[in-house]
Amino acid sequence: MTGSGQPSPSQPARGELTGFHVVDPELYRQHRAQIVRMSNSHQVDINEFLPDGVRKRAMTDAEIAERLGLDVRDVTEIRVVAEHDEYPIEEYEASARFKDAASASYREGGVKNLYGGRPAPTKR
Amino acid sequence: MTDVEPDWQMVKSEVLSGALKRGAAVARVGDPDALAAIAAPGQAPVDLLPQVRSIIVLGGSAPRAGEWHSPRPEVMETVGTADRMAALGSAVARRIEDELGYYALNVPTATDQDDKPFLDFTAAAVISGAGSPSLAGPVLHPEHGFLYFTVILTSLPLPADEPLDAPACPAPSCVEMYDERGLTPCTDVCNIDDGGCLGGQIQEGLVIGRRYDSNRCRSRVYHYWIPGYQAVLDRVLSEPDAERRKMMLYGSYFTRTMWSITYSNVSQGQCFECMRVCPVGAEQRALR
Numbered sequence: 001m002t003g004s005g006q007p008s009p010s011q012p013a014r015g016e017l018t019g020f021h022v023v024d025p026e027l028y029r030q031h032r033a034q035i036v037r038m039s040n041s042h043q044v045d046i047n048e049f050l051p052d053g054v055r056k057r058a059m060t061d062a063e064i065a066e067r068l069g070l071d072v073r074d075v076t077e078i079r080v081v082a083e084h085d086e087y088p089i090e091e092y093e094a095s096a097r098f099k100d101a102a103s104a105s106y107r108e109g110g111v112k113n114l115y116g117g118r119p120a121p122t123k124r
Numbered sequence: 125m126t127d128v129e130p131d132w133q134m135v136k137s138e139v140l141s142g143a144l145k146r147g148a149a150v151a152r153v154g155d156p157d158a159l160a161a162i163a164a165p166g167q168a169p170v171d172l173l174p175q176v177r178s179i180i181v182l183g184g185s186a187p188r189a190g191e192w193h194s195p196r197p198e199v200m201e202t203v204g205t206a207d208r209m210a211a212l213g214s215a216v217a218r219r220i221e222d223e224l225g226y227y228a229l230n231v232p233t234a235t236d237q238d239d240k241p242f243l244d245f246t247a248a249a250v251i252s253g254a255g256s257p258s259l260a261g262p263v264l265h266p267e268h269g270f271l272y273f274t275v276i277l278t279s280l281p282l283p284a285d286e287p288l289d290a291p292a293c294p295a296p297s298c299v300e301m302y303d304e305r306g307l308t309p310c311t312d313v314c315n316i317d318d319g320g321c322l323g324g325q326i327q328e329g330l331v332i333g334r335r336y337d338s339n340r341c342r343s344r345v346y347h348y349w350i351p352g353y354q355a356v357l358d359r360v361l362s363e364p365d366a367e368r369r370k371m372m373l374y375g376s377y378f379t380r381t382m383w384s385i386t387y388s389n390v391s392q393g394q395c396f397e398c399m400r401v402c403p404v405g406a407e408q409r410a411l412r
Binding site for chain 1: 162164165166195196197200238257313314319320331333336338339340344351352358377395397401
């Protein structure tokens with residue numbers, strides 16, 4: 001994708017980007033961890049007020065596709081699926097316990113983590 | 125006879141004061157080129173509106189003090205009213221087009237084709253001085269703290285405001301706490317190394333090395349919403365026992381999730397614990 005948002009000659013047209021494209025599961029397994037690392041999912045030093053050289057913008061799907069030699073549609077699908085696939089339903093269930101503990105901690109006048117990660121969070 | 129050049133400062137003042145009267149807590153104007161300079165490729169204002177010459181950023185609709193102080197986190201799970209700012213943005217855009225005759229586009233708050241935002245609202249707020257990013261993530265205004273934002277792109281050539289002189293985060297009390305304990309309130313309550321989403325250091329009054337697990341944050345902010353719905357379906361579709369599938373689909377988690385999706389206008393954010401403990405704007409949340 002170019003800076004003006006127009007697809008470059010090697011990239012699919014916008015309509016194809018918006019379509020129902022199902023990524024090959026083997027390709028997903030092969031590149032999942034790498035693409036999540038290069039994307040915005042796990043952010044480090046992205047804040048806009050940081051000085052040049054310190055601030056690190058995440059790579060776009062088009063940039064990742066170019067770096068890995070993949071189709072941008074596959075990169076987008078691998079990223080979106082992986083973002084949802086990282087934590088299973090048990091993490092959502094643990095979320096309720098976290099909020100109970102965090103709000104109780106605040107109500108009791110302290111800013112301490114009563115949740116403490118227990119029970120240990122799950123991860124696929 | 126030639127057209128008289130309008131007093132753009134006065135036009136700006138009228139547009140922004142109209143937004144403030146209609147409920148915005150903060151109204152600023154940003155330079156589209158300044159946003160384009162820090163935006164990811166494909167996310168510049170000109171990619172959405174080729175005629176853009178100004179960015180109007182409106183912030184407001186923060187949760188009520190009583191909601192922040194409720195002992196029930198479920199209350200905060202159902203007061204994420206970002207849509208009120210989106211509606212205000214649409215009204216301002218309509219006024220610009222109907223009364224002033226310039227293009228105005230209220231940037232959609234839904235997701236774009238690739239499950240990403242249409243525009244970086246944080247960056248828009250930063251370049252216009254409507255707030256600054258925080259260690260926790262949300263944009264913070266120095267006086268109001270946490271706010272929802274809407275962004276309007278327009279061909280009106282309004283004079284741009286400057287970014288804040290200093291970021292609202294870290295607050296002085298957070299710097300003190302960090303110096304004592306190596307933690308801030310937000311990284312204490314939701315620590316990335318202890319089952320949470322946030323981490324980072326403070327060096328010379330600046331947040332550095334900020335780490336954020338957006339996928340875990342999703343499981344909390346969209347707890348009973350689209351991602352939770354997908355996570356349940358993933359489990360249901362791989363469950364061979366028909367009776368167990370029924371228990372999952374008719375159970376309390378999936379039922380509440382479906383209600384939340386139905387009432388999506390009040391369920392846009394379902395975790396506020398890092399903001400509940402944030403001292404920026406805390407005086408706005410302290411009543412009798």
